[in-house]
Amino acid sequence: MRVLMFGWEFPPHITGGLGTACFGLTKGMVKLGTDVIFVVPKAYGDESHPGFRLINASDVAMDFKDSEQQEFWNKIKYIEIGSNLVPYLEPEVFETLAEKETRETSEKTRTIFFRKFKFSGKYGKNLMQEVSRYALIASSIATQYGFDVIHSHDWLTYPAGIAAKKISGKPLVIHVHATEFDRSGKNVNASVFEIEQKGMQEADRVITVSNLTRQIVIEKYGINPEKVVTVHNAVEPSYRHETATIRKHLKEKVVTFLGRVTYQKGPDYFVEAAHKVLKRDENVRFVMAGSGDLLNRMVRRIAKLKMGTKFHFTGFLAGAEVDTMFAMSDVYVMPSVSEPFGISPLEAMRSNVPVVISKQSGVSEILKHAIKVDFWDIDAMADAIYGILHYDGLQKLFVQYGKEEVDNLKWENAAYNVLEVYKSVL
Amino acid sequence: MKFINLCFQVHQPYRLRTYRFFNIGLDHQYYDDYQNRHIIQRVAERSYLPANRMMLDMIREFGSSFKVTFSISGPALEQLLQHAPEVIHGFQELAATGCVEFTGETYSHSLASLGSKEEFIRQIEKHRDRINDLFNQRPTTFRNTELIFDDQIGQTVAELGFSTMLTEGAKHVLGWKSPNFLYCSEANPKLKLLLRNFRLSDDIIFRFSNRDWSEWPITTEKFVNWLNKVPEKEEVVNLFLNYETLGEQQREETGIFDFFYTLPGAVFSDSTYNFSTPSELSEKLQPVAPVSVLYPISWADEEKDLTAWLGNELQDEAFGKLYGIEKDVMACDKPDVIRDWERLQASDHFYYMCTKWFSDGEVHKYFNPYNSPYEAFINYMNVLSDFIIRVNEKDKPAKEAKSKKSVTKPKVKAKIKTKTKTKPKTKGKAKPTTKIAARKPRVKRATTTKPKKRN
Numbered sequence: 001m002r003v004l005m006f007g008w009e010f011p012p013h014i015t016g017g018l019g020t021a022c023f024g025l026t027k028g029m030v031k032l033g034t035d036v037i038f039v040v041p042k043a044y045g046d047e048s049h050p051g052f053r054l055i056n057a058s059d060v061a062m063d064f065k066d067s068e069q070q071e072f073w074n075k076i077k078y079i080e081i082g083s084n085l086v087p088y089l090e091p092e093v094f095e096t097l098a099e100k101e102t103r104e105t106s107e108k109t110r111t112i113f114f115r116k117f118k119f120s121g122k123y124g125k126n127l128m129q130e131v132s133r134y135a136l137i138a139s140s141i142a143t144q145y146g147f148d149v150i151h152s153h154d155w156l157t158y159p160a161g162i163a164a165k166k167i168s169g170k171p172l173v174i175h176v177h178a179t180e181f182d183r184s185g186k187n188v189n190a191s192v193f194e195i196e197q198k199g200m201q202e203a204d205r206v207i208t209v210s211n212l213t214r215q216i217v218i219e220k221y222g223i224n225p226e227k228v229v230t231v232h233n234a235v236e237p238s239y240r241h242e243t244a245t246i247r248k249h250l251k252e253k254v255v256t257f258l259g260r261v262t263y264q265k266g267p268d269y270f271v272e273a274a275h276k277v278l279k280r281d282e283n284v285r286f287v288m289a290g291s292g293d294l295l296n297r298m299v300r301r302i303a304k305l306k307m308g309t310k311f312h313f314t315g316f317l318a319g320a321e322v323d324t325m326f327a328m329s330d331v332y333v334m335p336s337v338s339e340p341f342g343i344s345p346l347e348a349m350r351s352n353v354p355v356v357i358s359k360q361s362g363v364s365e366i367l368k369h370a371i372k373v374d375f376w377d378i379d380a381m382a383d384a385i386y387g388i389l390h391y392d393g394l395q396k397l398f399v400q401y402g403k404e405e406v407d408n409l410k411w412e413n414a415a416y417n418v419l420e421v422y423k424s425v426l
Numbered sequence: 427m428k429f430i431n432l433c434f435q436v437h438q439p440y441r442l443r444t445y446r447f448f449n450i451g452l453d454h455q456y457y458d459d460y461q462n463r464h465i466i467q468r469v470a471e472r473s474y475l476p477a478n479r480m481m482l483d484m485i486r487e488f489g490s491s492f493k494v495t496f497s498i499s500g501p502a503l504e505q506l507l508q509h510a511p512e513v514i515h516g517f518q519e520l521a522a523t524g525c526v527e528f529t530g531e532t533y534s535h536s537l538a539s540l541g542s543k544e545e546f547i548r549q550i551e552k553h554r555d556r557i558n559d560l561f562n563q564r565p566t567t568f569r570n571t572e573l574i575f576d577d578q579i580g581q582t583v584a585e586l587g588f589s590t591m592l593t594e595g596a597k598h599v600l601g602w603k604s605p606n607f608l609y610c611s612e613a614n615p616k617l618k619l620l621l622r623n624f625r626l627s628d629d630i631i632f633r634f635s636n637r638d639w640s641e642w643p644i645t646t647e648k649f650v651n652w653l654n655k656v657p658e659k660e661e662v663v664n665l666f667l668n669y670e671t672l673g674e675q676q677r678e679e680t681g682i683f684d685f686f687y688t689l690p691g692a693v694f695s696d697s698t699y700n701f702s703t704p705s706e707l708s709e710k711l712q713p714v715a716p717v718s719v720l721y722p723i724s725w726a727d728e729e730k731d732l733t734a735w736l737g738n739e740l741q742d743e744a745f746g747k748l749y750g751i752e753k754d755v756m757a758c759d760k761p762d763v764i765r766d767w768e769r770l771q772a773s774d775h776f777y778y779m780c781t782k783w784f785s786d787g788e789v790h791k792y793f794n795p796y797n798s799p800y801e802a803f804i805n806y807m808n809v810l811s812d813f814i815i816r817v818n819e820k821d822k823p824a825k826e827a828k829s830k831k832s833v834t835k836p837k838v839k840a841k842i843k844t845k846t847k848t849k850p851k852t853k854g855k856a857k858p859t860t861k862i863a864a865r866k867p868r869v870k871r872a873t874t875t876k877p878k879k880r881n
Contacts, residue, residue: 250451251815285811287447299800303743309811312447313804324448 001422002035004147004164006138006157017343018177021209021233022153028234028415037145039160041134128191135159142167149173149422155180155192158199165202171425173418174203179216182338185263197221204425207231207418209341210362231417232366234409235346248328252283253389256329256353258317258344259336261292266335266358266375271298273333275305276382277389282310284389289314289325326351330395331388335375336361345370349406354398356384366409369402429662429702429710430653430693431620433569433592434669436474437499437535438466439774441795442809450812456766461795463509466502470510473673478516480672480687485525492690493525493701496669497569497592500533500553501772503560514560521561527703528557530565530588536771537735539570539579540722541749544756546579549768550586566590567704571773573622573666573725574732577613577718584617590708592666595621596723596730603715606660608707612716618708619717622666622725626652631671635680646685646692654697661711662702666725727782735776740803745776747810754817766813770806778802 007022026036138160142150150172152161158174165172180192200206200221206228208214214230217223248254255277257270267288274286288298288311295313302311317325326332332348332355339361346363348355349370357364358375371388373380388395443458484492496517506513520526532538533553538546550568558564568588570579575593583591595605605621626649633639641648653663668675676682693699702710726734736745748770755767779799796802 285450296798296800299803300739303739303803306743306746308743308803308807309747309814312450312808312811314447321448328448 001149001419002147003029003037003422004142004145004150004170005036005038006134006150006152006160006164007038007040008154008156017341018154020236020343021177021341024234024236024411025415025418027236028411028413029418031412032415032419034415034419037141037147039138039141041130041156131156131159131195135163139163139167148426151175151418152199152203153177155196155199158195158202162199162202171204171422172202173205173207173421173425174199175207175209176200176213176217176340177209178340179213179220181216181220182213182340183264185337203227205229205421207421209233210365212360212362212365213340229417229421231414231421232362232409233341233343233346234411234414235343235350235406236411237350237407250285250328252285253330254285254287254328255331255333255385255389256287256289256325256348257333257335258289258322258325258348259334261288261290261295261298263294264336264338265290265292266337267292267294267298268301269335269337269375269378269381270333271301271305271311272378273335273381273385274302274311275307276378277385278307278310280386281389284310284385286311287314287325287329288312289317289322291316322347323351326353329353331356331385333381333385334358334361334363335381337375339363346406346409349402352399352403354388354395354402356381356388367405369398369405428653428656428660428697428699429707430699431495431662431664431702431704431707432493433495433497433529433664433666433704435497435499435569435666436502436669437497438462438469438502438505439535439772440501440505440769441465442775442805445805445809445812447808450808451815454762454766454812454816456809456812457769458795462505466505466509469670469674470506470513472678473670474506474510474513475516476678476683477669477672477686478513478520480683481520481526482516482523484687484690485520485523488690488694490525491694491700493527493703493706494520495527495529495567495703496520497529497531498557499531499535500549500556501535501769503556518561521563527567527705528561528563528565529567529569529592529704530554530557531569532571534768534771535571535773536768537571537574537745537773537776538771539574539582540732540736541745541771542752543582545749545752545771546582547586550583567592567708569666572735574722575619575719575724576722577611577720579722580611580617580619580719581613584611584614588617590618590620590704592620592664592704593622593719594723594725594730595624595664598730599717599719599723603717604657604660606656606663607714608662608711609715609717610713612718615713615716618713620662620664620704620707621717622664624725624730626663627665627667630665630682630685631667631675634671634676634682634685643681644685646688647696649685649689650692650696653693653699662707663699733782734780735773738779738781738799740779740781740799741776744779744803744806744810747807747814751814751817758817763813763817766816770810770813775802775806779806 005022005026008018022038026038029036134157138157142164147168148170150161150164150168150170152158152172152174154175154177161172161174164170176196180188180196200217200223204227206217206223208217208228208230210232211230214228217228218225255274257265257267259265259267261267270286270288277284278286286307288295299313302308314321314325326348329348329351330353332345332353334342334345334355334357336342336358337360339358341362342357343363345355345357345361345367349367354370355367356371356373357367359372360375364370364372371384373384388398440457441462442456443461445456481494485494498517503514517526521528530550530553532546533549533556536545536549538549554565566588567590568583568586569592570583573592573594575591580591591611600621605623609619609621611617611619629641629644629649629652633642634644636642656663672682672686690701693701722732723730724732724734736742755763778794778796779802781799796805
């Protein structure tokens with residue numbers, strides 16, 4: 001079976017959970033013998049790249065060495081499209097970013113598109129036009145490649161999926177990793193909502209990453225429940241051994257928040273819970289790892305609460321730093337206000353760190369060995385943190401069974417379920 | 427006869443390196459050695475060295491009628507001795523002429539006058555000894571960090587035997603009074619006050635090379651003309667500048683050195699002014715009136731209050747935590763701990779956390795290693811957190827070893843023990859916090875000066 005997949009980021013250029021999920025899922029599918037053509041928009045228009053290009057797996061600069069990885073890259077095609085699409089951007093934020101980019105690249109790119117695609121629209125003035133441009137290119141790709149099914153990840157790629165379906169007549173599966181309601185809370189952007197809804201309506205099947213998201217799709221977007229299937233995410237098994245060598249040098253216990261510091265992730269509840277814990281026990285340090293639009297507000301808040309020497313900020317962490325952070329942590333907290341899935345607690349558990357997660361997260365549907373609290377219930381959150389830190393039995397239990405639980409969440413299983421969804425529409 | 431009182435501040439802090447959470451408890455190297463060396467050498471080359479040479483030339487030319495005063499902070503002394511000792515030699519040469527006065531200040535250019543009286547006194551005395559060692563002169567004039575002054579600070583300074591203190595000629599304190607007289611402190615009339623003429627001083631510091639300014643360029647003739655416009659009865663014009671103004675803030679190309687080099691000649695030939703130093707002035711002149719300052723003033727910005735260093739959440743938290751550990755620091759009495767304790771007190775760290783400079787740009791960005799006050803705060807607090815660990819470890823090594831053992835053994839007992847362990851700790855910390863509370867009103871009062879000003 002051959003799948004034409006539209007995504008928006010792929011390792012090593014990932015900014016969040018979506019890239020990790022796409023990578024894991026694709027890997028799982030390749031293991032099960034599926035061919036994947038993966039199309040991604042390029043994050044920033046480098047001058048040296050033409051607007052559209054096809055990259056063979058071997059051309060992609062990556063430092064994977066083991067044979068398994070090689071095999072993986074042999075089986076998938078990786079296509080990059082010159083576009084300014086950046087994940088997690090609000091249309092408003094994008095506008096300002098795009099303005100800068102456009103001045104430099106627009107002329108060149110425009111001529112290319114006139115010639116190749118007879119594309120008459122304007123380039124890069126706003127996010128919506130970018131999305132439609134991606135769709136236009138998608139339809140062209142659809143005529144050039146043979147495939148059995150189309151798979152689109154999240155709203156930026158839905159129009160692309162729809163376009164490919166119209167051209168090829170092949171079934172479309174869209175994969176909802178997050179909805180506009182998760183990202184923006186009450187300030188839902190109407191055009192984004194519209195694109196999402198259109199995608200779900202046009203799709204033959206909608207895959208959601210959790211039942212929580214499935215409910216949102218059914219209730220808020222009015223999609224027929226029979227069309228919507230939940231396939232939970234998984235986590236890559238940890239190959240890294242260096243975590244074992246990192247020794248914690250702090251006397252105090254460390255409680256960690258790791259993620260974007262934005263409304264969706266609930267950083268403020270973490271701060272308030274930290275304040276409650278520190279009132280009872282001074283021998284704890286809290287760490288907020290990540291950056292985002294609420295970061296400065298969090299810094300002011302912890303100063304106001306006089307926690308400056310017990311609450312620390314690391315900024316955005318990547319790669320080995322994340323491993324170090326987990327290795328230093330005694331509790332991991334994910335207080336997300338709305339989290340369609342949430343892979344990071346699984347990564348924490350993989351590193352033997354007990355987790356406290358919000359009930360408003362998709363991952364809470366599948367985890368047994370984690371403490372689940374409502375994101376707004378800072379008392380319960382503080383209580384859970386304090387409990388894990390002080391009652392050794394609890395901690396041991398979580399570490400032992402948590403690791404086991406996570407190791408059983410394999411991407412192959414998720415990929416198998418996705419293939420089942422494909423089969424139902426073929 | 428009128429007097430020009432020319433005073434220069436020499437200060438460079440120990441800037442912190444990027445010190446991350448991962449470093450806490452692991453390494454205790456807090457300073458950006460490369461950057462600090464680079465800056466002190468650059469400033470020495472562009473400013474201190476040529477300026478010292480010029481001062482010496484002027485003294486040689488005009489004999490004892492040209493006089494100048496320096497306030498040199500401890501960190502500046504240390505860094506110059508280490509990386510540009512020829513600057514210190516220059517100051518020593520100047521000291522030997524007898525035409526130069528050195529003032530006292532807090533050793534680490536700290537805000538200790540607002541944080542802790544004990545530390546304030548300790549630092550003043552340490553600095554006084556250091557100046558005496560290096561320049562063979564025991565300061566009798568005091569210049570507090572950033573010219574911060576209020577009645578209580580004045581009282582403390584007077585008790586330490588200083589006869590004169592320099593501060594800002596803040597309009598909201600002086601009202602209709604002119605800064606161009608000798609005053610005395612109302613709280614302790616023995617302490618004479620010399621107030622900065624901020625208009626004429628800032629003309630040089632900030633506006634000297636500003637071509638958008640209607641008075642640009644300032645020539646010595648023009649400046650002497652301004653001096654001559656000072657009303658006849660007024661006695662002293664206090665020009666308090668940063669020494670870096672010469673050559674660093676105002677580059678050589680702006681003509682700043684020529685301006686100063688020709689100033690004394692023009693003053694002597696075209697005016698009735700003479701140069702003098704603070705301690706001379708407080709003997710020569712009679713104080714015209716007492717001045718009372720209830721809320722601390724400083725030289726900074728338009729407000730002339732403390733808000734460049736204290737007042738926002740970030741600054742208050744950092745400041746409170748820093749002075750909250752004073753007792754523990756003094757109890758552990760290790761040279762490296764005391765050294766870091768002093769360096770962390772430098773006012774610069776709090777200046778970097780100022781959120782005002784979103785509007786007050788230019789001046790605050792100068793020498794600032796951070797992109798935002800938030801970054802400054804995060805970095806400082808990481809360093810401070812590590813420092814607190816060191817202080818606590820050194821404080822009670824014996825006790826700690828015991829409690830560690832008990833934690834690893836039986837669990838239930840350990841729990842009870844950790845509870846009892848935390849109790850004395852909170853007791854110990856309760857004292858400093860009440861101390862902060864006692865200090866706090868002073869800071870708060872400072873912020874309330876604004877509405878007062880409007881009235």
